[in-house]
Amino acid sequence: MDETIQLQAAGLKKKFGAETVLNGIDLDVHKGEVVVVLGPSGCGKSTLLRCMNGLEAPTEGSIRLDGETITSGGRNITKQRQRIGMVFQSYDLFPHKNILDNITLAPVKVQKRSKAEVEQQAEKLLKRVGLWEKRKAYPRELSGGQKQRVAIVRALCMNPEVMLFDEVTAALDPEMVREVLDVMLELAQQGLTMVIVTHEMQFARAIADRIIFLDGGVIVEEAEPEQFFTNPQTQRAKDFLQTFTYEKRKTS
Amino acid sequence: MGFWNQLNTEFMARYLPWYVDAAKLTVTIAFWGILFSLAVGLVCSVIRYYRVPVLHRIVAVYIELSRNTPLLVQLFFLYFGLPKLGIVLSAESCAIIGLTFLGGSYMAESLRSGLESIEKSQIESAQSLGMGQMLMMKEVIFPQALAISVPGVCANMIFLIKETSVVSGIALADLMYVTKDLIGLYYETDEALLMLVIAYLIILLPVSILASILERRLRYAGFGN
Ligand SMILES: Nc1ncnc2c1ncn2[C@@H]1O[C@H](COP(=O)(O)OP(=O)(O)O)[C@@H](O)[C@H]1O
Numbered sequence: 135m136d137e138t139i140q141l142q143a144a145g146l147k148k149k150f151g152a153e154t155v156l157n158g159i160d161l162d163v164h165k166g167e168v169v170v171v172l173g174p175s176g177c178g179k180s181t182l183l184r185c186m187n188g189l190e191a192p193t194e195g196s197i198r199l200d201g202e203t204i205t206s207g208g209r210n211i212t213k214q215r216q217r218i219g220m221v222f223q224s225y226d227l228f229p230h231k232n233i234l235d236n237i238t239l240a241p242v243k244v245q246k247r248s249k250a251e252v253e254q255q256a257e258k259l260l261k262r263v264g265l266w267e268k269r270k271a272y273p274r275e276l277s278g279g280q281k282q283r284v285a286i287v288r289a290l291c292m293n294p295e296v297m298l299f300d301e302v303t304a305a306l307d308p309e310m311v312r313e314v315l316d317v318m319l320e321l322a323q324q325g326l327t328m329v330i331v332t333h334e335m336q337f338a339r340a341i342a343d344r345i346i347f348l349d350g351g352v353i354v355e356e357a358e359p360e361q362f363f364t365n366p367q368t369q370r371a372k373d374f375l376q377t378f379t380y381e382k383r384k385t386s
Numbered sequence: 387m388g389f390w391n392q393l394n395t396e397f398m399a400r401y402l403p404w405y406v407d408a409a410k411l412t413v414t415i416a417f418w419g420i421l422f423s424l425a426v427g428l429v430c431s432v433i434r435y436y437r438v439p440v441l442h443r444i445v446a447v448y449i450e451l452s453r454n455t456p457l458l459v460q461l462f463f464l465y466f467g468l469p470k471l472g473i474v475l476s477a478e479s480c481a482i483i484g485l486t487f488l489g490g491s492y493m494a495e496s497l498r499s500g501l502e503s504i505e506k507s508q509i510e511s512a513q514s515l516g517m518g519q520m521l522m523m524k525e526v527i528f529p530q531a532l533a534i535s536v537p538g539v540c541a542n543m544i545f546l547i548k549e550t551s552v553v554s555g556i557a558l559a560d561l562m563y564v565t566k567d568l569i570g571l572y573y574e575t576d577e578a579l580l581m582l583v584i585a586y587l588i589i590l591l592p593v594s595i596l597a598s599i600l601e602r603r604l605r606y607a608g609f610g611n
């Protein structure tokens with residue numbers, strides 16, 4: 135097996151009742167690679183990510199992390215999830231815990247690391263996203279963008295090998311989108327392996343090593359970002375990209 | 387005016403100790419009844435929340451049974467019925483068990499509504515941080531669910547304290563029993579009833595006030611994501 139493959143979907147199928155949401159996905163994510171998954175709403179992007187950390191069990195096929203199959207509900211699932219960080223669209227910080235406790239909870243209680251060491255790392259990460267002063271605040275006192283940055287820090291503090299981002303800016307006010315995306319760009323530069331679902335096309339183009347275009351439950355197109363955005367090969371990708379462009383109204 | 391002037395204060399002073407003893411009994415029964423109700427309610431709510439096979443059906447039957455039979459009937463069953471099966475319990479035990487049987491279902495329903503109000507995204511983010519079921523329950527679900535359940539749980543407590551008045555039905559000398567006794571013996575109805583009302587107020591008001599303080603504190607303590 136290719137040693138540099140970190141996360142792999144092989145023949146992944148997922149059905150909800152009679153509805154086939156993913157219909158055979160093969161995807162290798164290499165160490166340090168940033169893969170951006172694009173596709174129309176409802177095409178199964180979230181489902182793909184959720185399969186990747188065992189929140190959904192594949193109907194067929196498998197997800198492997200460093201060659202080890204991820205089994206939702208399996209014995210090792212909590213161990214495996216520690217190695218895959220995930221940030222969701224909804225700001226899902228724990229509302230009854232302050233920012234620092236949100237971040238240190240799992241590293242201390244799940245990974246059994248020393249509190250002092252975890253807090254040191256949390257301090258470093260929080261400073262990097264400019265939120266160290268907010269460490270004693272509660273989630274409700276933060277803006278959406280700040281909450282998402284904390285959610286990213288919380289996942290990072292587990293030292294995951296891979297990070298999954300599911301439309302983390304979709305619920306944010308436009309002026310807050312940037313601060314979150316900047317954090318992700320920085321992580322990409324540091325060589326973190328990431329799988330990102332987003333509707334921010336310029337961001338996707340800037341951050342991706344590879345674009346995956348998902349539609350109808352299959353990978354319709356897979357390309358380098360420049361190639362994908364300037365010269366998409368399939369009609370469906372062209373149509374999809376068309377929905378993001380606005381042309382000047384001709385007045386004649 | 388007339389009512390207050392005609393009160394037999396000497397009578398009231400003489401029988402005050404009766405009320406103090408009766409109040410102690412009422413408080414004791416209520417205290418243990420509430421404590422065990424919470425324990426039973428907690429276990430039942432978790433069983434229902436996780437839909438534990440078989441058990442959750444048993445719990446559902448228990449809850450229906452408990453909520454749809456009067457406490458007095460439950461007490462009669464415990465106090466007069468069980469001895470026929472060879473199980474003899476003191477009246478006080480019967481009262482506490484009866485109150486627990488009743489309160490357990492009310493607490494279970496309040497706690498369950500708290501558990502069920504926790505959003506799925508909270509659970510999933512805990513899972514994606516590698517938390518196991520127990521840790522997630524302790525650190526993420528319970529603290530939030532309890533805060534949401536507090537108003538219901540407090541209302542149940544007050545309800546259960548008031549329900550203790552029924553234990554006079556199995557010859558326990560609680561506040562209700564003493565009052566009926568004094569009225570029967572001396573016909574000093576106004577005095578006896580007044581002392582009864584005051585005794586219940588002294589017991590219930592602090593609980594009520596504490597409950598509303600707790601509710602207010604919890605409402606501001608880190609919610610409203
Ligand atoms: N738990 C579920 N039960 C039933 N259907 C689901 C469930 N999760 C997702 N789906 C369905 O799967 C499809 C893909 O959903 P999703 O992966 O969220 O798409 P996307 O993230 O690309 O918008 C949708 O039609 C959705 O209704």
Ligand SMILES: [Mg+2]
Nearest residue numbers: 179180181301
């Ligand atoms: Mg989605």
